[in-house]
Amino acid sequence: MSKASYVRAMFNGIAPRYDLMNAVMTLGQHQTLRRIAARLARPPRDGRALDLATGTGDFAAALRDIEPSVRVVGIDFAMEMMRLGQAKYPATNFIAGDMLQLPLNNSYFDCAVNGFVLRNVADVRGAFAEMYRVLKPGGRAVSLEITTPRAPIWKDVFGIYFDHIMPRLGGMLSGKPDAYRYLPQSVRAFYKPEQVVELMRAVGFRDVSFRWLMLGTMAVYVGLK
Numbered sequence: 001m002s003k004a005s006y007v008r009a010m011f012n013g014i015a016p017r018y019d020l021m022n023a024v025m026t027l028g029q030h031q032t033l034r035r036i037a038a039r040l041a042r043p044p045r046d047g048r049a050l051d052l053a054t055g056t057g058d059f060a061a062a063l064r065d066i067e068p069s070v071r072v073v074g075i076d077f078a079m080e081m082m083r084l085g086q087a088k089y090p091a092t093n094f095i096a097g098d099m100l101q102l103p104l105n106n107s108y109f110d111c112a113v114n115g116f117v118l119r120n121v122a123d124v125r126g127a128f129a130e131m132y133r134v135l136k137p138g139g140r141a142v143s144l145e146i147t148t149p150r151a152p153i154w155k156d157v158f159g160i161y162f163d164h165i166m167p168r169l170g171g172m173l174s175g176k177p178d179a180y181r182y183l184p185q186s187v188r189a190f191y192k193p194e195q196v197v198e199l200m201r202a203v204g205f206r207d208v209s210f211r212w213l214m215l216g217t218m219a220v221y222v223g224l225k
């Protein structure tokens with residue numbers, strides 16, 4: 001089975017418990033994280049924004065919280081996730097599609113964001129290339145992703161929680177233990193933040209930077225087209 005098929009089936013399977021699990025795993029901080037990232041995207045008044053891998057639509061909604069006049073498109077390939085998102089956020093325009101082959105025009109959006117997805121795609125550079133393609137010149141790309149903290153002692157404490165406690169908790173609450181075993185594995189296998197910055201630069205983004213959030217367990221990346 002391809003990575004895309006595995007990931008799509010997994011998110012369709014955990015969709016009913018996805019929002020609850022996010023709240024539990026981030027100790028209630030997940031919406032704050034998206035709000036911080038949405039602010040960095042600077043959605044303009046009456047502008048157009050894109051949320052790639054929108055899932056249940058929370059990041060798209062965070063963009064509208066920052067700028068209520070912005071028109072937001074959310075795209076994902078897991079229909080069950082988007083079905084729940086549609087019920088929560090009727091103002092978002094949900095579209096089915098693959099973020100590695102966006103069914104969208106060149107140079108159309110003022111900002112493009114993605115949250116908690118990069119480690120799930122088979123081609124991270126390709127994902128950034130698609131974000132770059134659909135952004136207007138001067139448009140802003142923002143990515144939010146889990147990462148591994150580096151601070152001594154804390155990284156070990158976090159490791160015990162993330163590698164051992166969270167998968168059990170997630171498995172119990174969602175009834176899908178595989179999905180929550182996959183989560184820490186996918187984070188460990190993912191690029192370091194400095195490498196993500198390089199991938200963004202490689203597809204053409206300029207002024208690329210990242211900052212740590214939540215005690216170094218998350219990173220948010222920003223680049224300009």
Ligand SMILES: C[S@@+](CC[C@H](N)C(=O)[O-])C[C@H]1O[C@@H](n2cnc3c(N)ncnc32)[C@H](O)[C@@H]1O
Binds near residue numbers: 053054075076081097
């Ligand atoms: C962890 S969820 C994140 C959802 C949302 N961004 C959020 O902030 O909660 C990852 C989402 O990425 C979607 N996804 C993964 N790979 C994708 C791809 N190639 N194209 C479209 N969606 C994808 C999954 O279906 C899932 O809904």
